[in-house]
Amino acid sequence: MSSTFNSRIGNPVYRKRLLMHRVGIALSFMAMLIGLAFLIWILGTLLVKGIGGISVDLFTQTTPSPDSDGGGLMNAIVGSLLMVGASTLISTPVGILAGIYLAEYGEESWFAQVTRFVTDIMLSAPSIVIGLFVYAVYVANVKHFSGWAGTFAISLIAIPVVVRTTDNMLKLVPNSLREAAFALGAPRWKVAMMVRLRAVKAGVVTGVLLAVARISGETAPLLFTALNNQFFNADMNKPMANLPVVIYQFAMSPYENWRSLAWGGALLVTFSVLALNILARTVFSQKTQR
Template structure:
């Protein structure tokens, strides 16, 4: 078999000092990248192993069927904070999803023609990077302080403000992946712009948009700081969103620092529930995101 002849430049490349310097930089960079990845995976594995070891013992039927125990009481579970978290996260998702998707459609469809769209992108980026405790303090100042009491609605509004920019940014980015030829074909058939946006572009990337919603839900499921200033907590079972309501993040924070062993055990069990719930949402979102945008 004939071999491809090696040119003089290619043969001399390994002896070139510039080539050797770049090769050395490449190898050093790869080594540091691998070490950083290994360190991150090691810390993550350590956290998950500790969580499983200490939280698995608290998993039982009573954890899901009994309310939180009183101070010094035995047994108990996390029924009331689980229900409270489901209520607040569910309502927050119902609020943030349509607002975020419609805002993302506006940015993708009219973003290059409007100063309002540029301002919206700027505010969205700020909200994405803002600490969650600042959003909690904001809702406390404009809502809790005015109505005079903590409530589940206040907590819902706080985590909604955290979820909205995630949905907006994901929707905007996904719609930009739709080929211009698909839009032009729809326009050539006489479809109005709003139909092209909703029935063509959005439908083409629906899996990616759903991914953004799931990522937003995963983000707000474990938020503690904003709920401390808005929903606070409730030791008893309650579905009244106009009053303080129990929720998993705050209960975990409270029980983890308590002197009671059963409270600490419940805190580990709650942390394990949230961790695996968020993990399941992320796996589901990655599965949906694996679908390709039609070309």
């Protein structure tokens, strides 16, 4: 065996491949370190500057007027929760059902191919274009901004993420599992819902969480749809405050109090999404082990 190893070492082709392998591993490791360094830098800056804006007033008071002390982001927090929650309720069933159709019924259908193409376009479309679309179709016709308009805009962003994730996850289910279910006499819709979807539910939920994480920080669509509201408002048919727009406006302002609230809101959004992802992964990993 040692002679075989020595002969490989003496082979120039083998030495070249080994060198390229080590160079590739080294470059990949360096790229990972650079990415982690920037990530730690961003999170560290956010934590250092945002921790000063976290207080009880942040959750109990509304946004303050310019050049005033105190205040919070209660109206923006409630508005974001309402719009993101409503968007999740809309995009989750639509996206999952569309993904099931593409994976189960649309393998050779021209309609499914067109749907996949449109979904890919929607995934890469700038969010401001979607905001302008909802503004032209809905806001311009009803003559006012509203929380529902913002919900529709971010739903159009979330649905393609859920569709593609569900479609890709269902394709990972082995055909033998489907064939076993068919052999037991299960109809196709039940195989899709009770067998394939259940087998990849953790991945589908991850896709939903990715969609929630993306729409939680979208600012451009909400500027043209929900706009903003300095006062507390739970009526989705009126202009509604939301964290992304408030963070954008306060961060660009010359007032120190507003900038502090913007950092606190950014920290709140970031760690809320992080906590949601960690919770979902923990729960579903425990169910998988059981």
